[in-house]
Amino acid sequence: MVIRIILFVLGIAFYLKGCSYNPLVGWFVYSLIVIGLFSRNRQYAFFFLGGMTWVLAWGLWQGNGELSTQLEGRDINVVGVIYGLPISDQRRVKFDLRVIRSEIGPLPEKIRLNWYSPPKVIRAGQKWLLTVRLKKPHGYANPGGFDYEQWLLTQGIGASGYVRSDPTALLIGTSDYNFSSADWRQYFHALLTKQIGHSPYYGVSEALVIGYKANVTKTQWQLFKNTGTIHLMVISGLHIGLIATIAYFMTLKGLTLIKGLQVAPPQVAAMVTIAVSSFYAALAGFTVPTQRALIMLVVMMLSIIWQRHSRPIAVLLLALLVVVMVNPYTILSSGLWLSFLAVGLIQYVVTARLKPTGYLLSTVKVHVILTIGLMPLLIAFFQQFSVLSPLANFIAVPLVTFWIVPLLLLAVMMSLVSDGLGMFVFEMVELGFDVLLGGLSILAHRDFSVVYVANSNPVAWLLAILGAMILMMPRGLSSRWLGVVLLGPILFVVPEKTERGAFKLTLLDVGQGLSAVVQTANHVLIYDAGARFSTGDMGERVIVPFLRFNNINAIDVLMVSHSDNDHLGGVQSIIEAMTVSEVITSEPQALLSLKPSLCQQGQQWQWDGVTFSILSPGGKKFKARNDNSCVLKVSSSSGTVLLPGDIELPREVFLTNRLKAALKADVLIAPHHGSNTSSSEAFLAAVSPRWVLIPAGYRNRYKLPRSEVLERYKRYRIEAFNVSDTGALTVDFKKKSLRLSAYRENKKRCY
Template sequence: MRILIVLFGIGVWLFQQQADLPVPAWRIYGWCGWTVALPALFRLAHRPVQAGDGGVRRLALAAAAGCMALCAGFLWSAQRAEWRLTDALPMVLEGVDIALTGRVDELPQQLADGVRFAFVPDAGAEGVPRRILLSWYRLRDDEAPPDVAAGERWRFVVRLKRPHGFVNPAGFDYEAWLLERGLRASGYVRGDAGRLDSGAASFMHRVHRARAAIRDRFLAVLGDAPYAGVLVALVVGDQRAIPAGQWEVFRRTGISHLVAISGMHISLAGLLGAALAGALWRRVPALVLRLPARKAAAVAAIAAATGYALLAGMGIPVLRALIMLCVVGLALLLGRSPSPSRVLLLALAGVLIADPWAVLAAGFWLSFAAVGVILLVLGARHGVRGRGDGWRAAVKTQIAITLATVPLLIALFQSFSVVSPLANALAIPVVSFLVTPLAFLAALLPFEWPLQLAHASFSVLMQPVEWLSATPLALWRQAAAPAWLLLAGAAAAAVVLLPRATPVRAPAGVVLAALLLWQPGRPAPGDFAATVLDVGQGLAVHVQTATHSLLYDAGPPYGDEADAGERVILPFLAASGVARLDRLVLSHDDADHVGGARSVLEGVEVGAMLASGDDAAGFRHDTVAPGGGRLACGAGQRWEWDGVRFEVLHPWPGGRPARRNNDLSCVVKVTAGGGSLLLVGDLEAPGEAAMIARHGVDALASSVVVVGHHGSRSSSSPAFVDAVMPEAAIHSAGYRNRFGHPHPAVWARWAGAGARNWRTDSQGAIGIRVTAAGIDVAAAREQRPRYWHGR
């Protein structure tokens, strides 16, 4: 049974790596073959064994059952994917005004400038998916934010688009996140908003309203208290009130799982329910005679955990944890005592049947790995050897979890907390047995003191945690390793956890060390690599030589709470093993080019910053370079790294002021023996003409150009295109951006000059390698395609 569940899971995982859905005919043939093979397998298993063929028969049966389990996981995932992807927004409805009526679903999320919520349109909305994600922004700063509640029925005029997210190396896959949650389109409210019915239409709507009431009460009672958002997250699962700075502390100390409702919290609720019910049940003999106290405690555990899961919103991660606990509870109710490993694998099967996309989530892997390590470590203990044995076991378990999850954390986040065992040893008891129960009590009772006490307790805890976070080596950053090394590292971590007498523990330690010391290859001297990151409507380009790195522009802001530096650039640099930028070049001060600069400067060491103009020449953005200043970008600046030449071609120091800020763009040309790259920012036609007049046509000729102003028709003049004559023209633009970039005429102009056009909105990040043999250009969506991309 155990191996069959594992193979079923492998089949689920294999399907999620597919670039396309299998054609319907193949799925039908697969299911037909599976249903025919299953009874045949049962008949073969129950046929009398002939002398001498028992071993061969058992092996054949095992192989056939394993293949069927693998196929079942693959086919089940394919069927679920087909059902979900069929519910799609037609392309003709993208970007047009659509009048909708329907109900608000789940707990609305408060934004700095509005509100975001899931919306279920009425059945008559032709072409609109059954569940969509809407944002409703206030138009003026002095306007009250929109007020919506779960279950309310509204009339809206909206504009929708198909699921779309950025695709960058080692980046977060937003389209997969939307697919798992059944959100098949997103958009924003345009107008004509009217509440049609304020009543809750279902039980879950009433639950979400209760969650909103608890959230609002907590925030009202605690006011500006620094950890109010943590207490809200612990009770109702809404994490948006936790500031980014606190998340960074939690990440650096490895305690993020304590403030995000996880298996530990669900298990704690179940244990509390079981303990209370069991204690009361045993005091009433009549009840014990009707139902054993152990089974009554199991029922109470399932009920308490389900109640907490409902309060937390019954999201996908919470549902996974609840399924695991219910498997244990049902086993106790049925009077069975399955081994811990069987319970874990039954929970795995339940999770994957309910949610075959779970294998795409980091929490899935970390949760099952942590539980597996706990079972392995505690299962190796035989009895209690002394009074301090419990504490020693707890310390040993925490260290084992940290060690075992290192390969996973490197694969998922390219980092892990070195101080995690100590931080968790401090935080787990406080959060589990003091803060969380007090927060529960505050949610159930109309008193403020439990909430105040919970906040005070967490504030005391955070003092040593923040000290640990501030230590220089708190967080180990590691470049994304190849799959074979990650698998070897995971196997080595499992071996290291075996008893000390195991002879292969020393070689396993060497494999782990190799994983921690691994660094990705860099270009050879005289070559360079560049990546035009997918940041939406903006620009960010990373250029790397043998020993140096440069970032050209830092992408746009994403509202008041995030930017491309935090969401895209820093994760990319971490995955690429870049711990230092030798130079940050900001072409000009438009927000879509410098919006992420502050996050970059705070998140990675920067040697120097080069910006168009100076403080007197109009660089208005408040980004500050290391040391409090920045160098002015001007034509004639040159430097060489590892045999690769960098040259600034524009603007001219002391030249006439540009008519538009775009024409102050810092233009950089990168040249190696095998080709060159031209980065022109938002330079427009007048700036292009001036640059041609000053440098001549030959100086501008390049193998690859990142097209100016995202493909706007105000740039890429015919003369400039004829001067550059590239092999590849890359347009960095946002999906369905309101400017219509890249403009069809500009696209055709570069194509007419012999260039192959590339665009980040439909192809993801564009990678460029320039070697002595020439140039190679590749797109992230084409290198790692998935069946849900663009669907």
């Protein structure tokens, strides 16, 4: 059974991810399947094919899972129930809506909406008639970045959009289900807000009680991430297991005190455990990690109820099978692989093979094995891991498991009886958080606490898995040193070296904004830093992950063309994460704390045979901020690129009249995101580029790039590429050749 389940799961994984790799890999696997069908053990090939068939059938069954292109940008009337707790800030409320019906027929079952200045308090379980404007799931597509589209898919969300203010929305009522999980979550959310809304640990308390993480501070998230303890703030196996253990043994103890009981206490305790754990999972909103943990627990409890003694690995794989059959797309989630592997590694430690002696040694071995075993996956998914994770978890897991979570749940129950009793217990919980976050802060401030690993190839990753397996082998294996050697290629990635005289330009997908990275053999320049929002900025979301993915830890020049938010917004995050030697901008007053240099026409320098020239501002100061943008030209024997920022017609005319010959370039970043106030005919004729790269957001409210501008590019035989369609665009300026690649093209999806 074990091999069959593994092959079924691998079949799903191959179908969903196989086409992202070299087509030769696909043909190789298909050839193995065909050979397997005619072999003696053809059943194994059938199980692999079964996994592929299941995900295909499931996708067809969920046919309306994603919004059709024809419905994007249209006003649609829908009736739906708010699913999960809404997230509020000063400007808007964000929530998921489970669609009951719409005026235009089938829509995705679940959609994510923003509502700006709603007329009433938005609560989980409310039923609304809304006019919405939707778009297909769309995220920023960049190397090293978070795959938001894939995440939405694993959450079952088929569209996103916003609520229209006209016509007025109508609150119809509440969910048809009284005392639903949404009602309970809303109730406990209000209770926690009333009791500890003022506490610095309010957000983490909500995360542990009801799985609501919106109020966890950015600093707290970063602390948990850097110490490898972020899993403690996501209700999953650890938390469900704790509740299940308490429920099981308390019920078992209580039943043994009842004389003449006609039922077997273990079976009753198992049923009570399923009920209690299901309630806790419902409080967490039945998130994907919670579903995984609950399914795993139910499988284990059913083996007790049915008196079936199954091997732990069989129970684990059976739970995995149920999870991927309920929703095959969860196989795309990093959480699925990390959680099941973590449980498998713990099972491995507690078996007789490693013969732990005593609780302390056993606990240490668990954390060490988890660190080694999860390292290849953490690097593959996040390009980083915490060196201090074993020590941090050694401190944090007992604190959270035996102090914070039990007392937190007790405080909630006491608050139902008396606010005073509840606050008394909450004070003890706060003491636990003081110890936890204080200890983690000491560890996180070590320079070596987090190791960032650059992009590595699949071979290095597979070698790392093999190395981790060897290191986890029982004592006595003479070749354990080989495990350390095999981990080397993934930990010490040597990036591909750019030749002297060559350079690489990457226009990042930062939505409606601009950020470009220029790399020479030994230097890096960043041109603009994208936008900043209330929930974050493009520096932390896109630019820093891209730099780390490419093994870039220092920036020679950070050039900010001008001080508009969509160009300046991510600067602070870059400065905090990277060493920046020099900041250059046309508006120094906007970045005074960074002591920037003024960007002026005539400035020029050379790196590794590549020349950087500033063409503007200079000669004339224009009233409009856009027209005073830094205009940068990068040139070498391999080719040239012009980065004009947000300049408009007046500056284009000025440059065309004064510096016409200097404007010539092979690649042009579209001025002002493809606005009709830029890309004038005279300017395009002077630049005469082969390609124009357009930094515009998907379905942005300015409707950029304008159709007139695209027609203009076409008239001048300039091939245009929009990052909202292609993802990040990379141009390799190699000797006597230019090669353009699009991130979305390189990361094709099979779903």
